[in-house]
Amino acid sequence: MKLVLAVVNNDDSAILSSALTKEGFSTTKLATTGGFLRAGNTTFLIGVEDDKVDAVIDIISKYSRQRTQTMPDPSVYGMGMYTNYPVEIKIGGATVFVVDVEKFVKL
Amino acid sequence: MKLVLAVVNNDDSAILSSALTKEGFSTTKLATTGGFLRAGNTTFLIGVEDDKVDAVIDIISKYSRQRTQTMPDPSVYGMGMYTNYPVEIKIGGATVFVVDVEKFVKL
Amino acid sequence: MKLVLAVVNNDDSAILSSALTKEGFSTTKLATTGGFLRAGNTTFLIGVEDDKVDAVIDIISKYSRQRTQTMPDPSVYGMGMYTNYPVEIKIGGATVFVVDVEKFVKL
Numbered sequence: 001m002k003l004v005l006a007v008v009n010n011d012d013s014a015i016l017s018s019a020l021t022k023e024g025f026s027t028t029k030l031a032t033t034g035g036f037l038r039a040g041n042t043t044f045l046i047g048v049e050d051d052k053v054d055a056v057i058d059i060i061s062k063y064s065r066q067r068t069q070t071m072p073d074p075s076v077y078g079m080g081m082y083t084n085y086p087v088e089i090k091i092g093g094a095t096v097f098v099v100d101v102e103k104f105v106k107l
Numbered sequence: 108m109k110l111v112l113a114v115v116n117n118d119d120s121a122i123l124s125s126a127l128t129k130e131g132f133s134t135t136k137l138a139t140t141g142g143f144l145r146a147g148n149t150t151f152l153i154g155v156e157d158d159k160v161d162a163v164i165d166i167i168s169k170y171s172r173q174r175t176q177t178m179p180d181p182s183v184y185g186m187g188m189y190t191n192y193p194v195e196i197k198i199g200g201a202t203v204f205v206v207d208v209e210k211f212v213k214l
Numbered sequence: 215m216k217l218v219l220a221v222v223n224n225d226d227s228a229i230l231s232s233a234l235t236k237e238g239f240s241t242t243k244l245a246t247t248g249g250f251l252r253a254g255n256t257t258f259l260i261g262v263e264d265d266k267v268d269a270v271i272d273i274i275s276k277y278s279r280q281r282t283q284t285m286p287d288p289s290v291y292g293m294g295m296y297t298n299y300p301v302e303i304k305i306g307g308a309t310v311f312v313v314d315v316e317k318f319v320k321l
């Protein structure tokens with residue numbers, strides 16, 4: 001048994017939670033602030049059999065990996081002039097720790 | 108030294124907290140949402156000597172084990188008819204992870 | 215890779231967070247209640263290379279170790295009389311767990 005601690009962006013928290021539940025993984029969400037990524041993260045605790053760790057990490061990657069999104073350039077120059085070139089911003093991102101569980105009990 | 112992570116139902120959180128403190132165990136409660144059980148859980152972090160792990164699990168079991176409660180049947184049939192047979196619902200429940208602690212410091 | 219879980223007094227949380235970030239450590243803060251110390255704690259999750267564990271513990275010690283502060287004696291005796299002798303109260307304090315990380319992934 002392993003415990004997966006995953007810190008993900010709040011924006012990806014709901015969809016990741018649904019995906020993990022749908023695949024049969026039990027999760028607990030901790031409200032967190034600041035940290036590994038920008039402010040506004042959620043920490044997931046996921047108890048998982050040793051041979052399912054990679055499957056869990058794949059799901060976390062699919063739904064909360066850091067990716068870029070193209071946005072209109074928000075830069076504004078003097079006298080209201082601005083460029084029309086789009087810029088890429090980074091969204092999402094996850095930090096995952098896998099820890100060994102010596103004893104696991106459901107009561 | 109071990110770290111016991113216990114996810115318990117909010118309804119059992121206060122009484123479990125008192126019981127652990129009374130038995131001399133130091134606990135930290137994390138507010139959690141959703142997860143291993145129904146929505147509304149509390150995660151306890153309990154630092155404990157190796158030979159006290161079972162004593163902690165016994166206390167968690169005593170105060171937050173899943174159990175059934177008999178309730179009037181809430182089912183309502185057509186035209187306001189309903190059965191009077193009582194039903195059993197499940198309350199409580201806990202998921203416990205025990206993790207090895209390599210270093211423990213009180214500052 | 216190690217995961218450092220540090221439960222510190224809320225009063226020391228902001229300055230500790232800044233110090234860890236300034237030294238290049240990534241942290242996640244969990245809101246916590248009650249526990250190892252008096253009510254009002256914050257739990258930090260800090261992912262760190264094996265050879266940096268002591269440096270992290272040194273920073274936690276520097277900013278959130280339990281220390282005494284001299285205060286005017288708040289005791290009040292009968293008829294409004296009170297002593298002028300200052301008393302020492304304890305503030306801060308931290309409980310630190312270091313746990314081995316089997317797998318660490320940034321996504």
Ligand code: NI
Nearest residue numbers: 001002050101
């Ligand atoms: Ni295992």
Ligand code: NI
Nearest residue numbers: 108109157208
């Ligand atoms: Ni040990």
Ligand code: NI
Nearest residue numbers: 215216264315
């Ligand atoms: Ni390691």
